[in-house]
Amino acid sequence: MSLFGLFGSKDPSEKKEKKQLPWENLTSLEQLDEISKISETQPVAIFKHSTRCGISRMVLNQFEASYDIDPAEMRLFFLDLLSYRQVSDEVAIRFQILHQSPQLIVVKNGVAVHQASHHNIQTAELKQFTEI
Template sequence: MGIFDKIFKSDNEEKNVEKKQISWIEIKQMEMLDEIVEASKHHPVAILKHSTSCGISRMVLRQFEATYDIREEDMKLYFLDLLSYREISNKIASRFNVPHQSPQLIVLSEGKVIYDASHSEISADKLKSIA
């Protein structure tokens, strides 16, 4: 929270802000890519590739989380920390034939990429039409 937010935002406004909790599944092992493909055969899955050192990526993540409202049983969300797991990010790019971007949202259905967006094109609202 910035200094101007502290000055101009009342305590009541802060208490009334509902924080959404998203059940991210962290990708930490290469073998999880097989799990993701298998899960996509039952319903769409999304992979968010995020750079923890990038301000733009952090802003996109915050906006995505604030607007995401798809039920967990309709779409699983996977999260990849690019800096910690660069090798997995490279494998995602080659396995699914999607050029690497950061931040990047990739949606799979039936084991195939059906949607791919990066930077400001990443939108939770777009996923509603896919789920």
């Protein structure tokens, strides 16, 4: 038995495979019109992430690890709010949401129907927005 097994940890050379989510990068103001249109037939989730914040990175990793909604049921948009500050500001204005980071916003029929930030971002809550 190796020392890794003895102490209950895995061999660090065995990398855990990271789940790939169907993120679409939100980089322009025009995409907000597209998001509103898409949300008429399919809920849209916008994840606002700060690349300089360790908490934001941790929340994003937890979100990605636990996300299990079929891409046909919800579209995912990723917003690097430091690189696209104007887009981030417009998200807050258009969807009448106080800016926070990290933040998850769910849009249905052009309206924000859910928002959560920091450790309140839970993928389990998203299923309710995929039901008709």
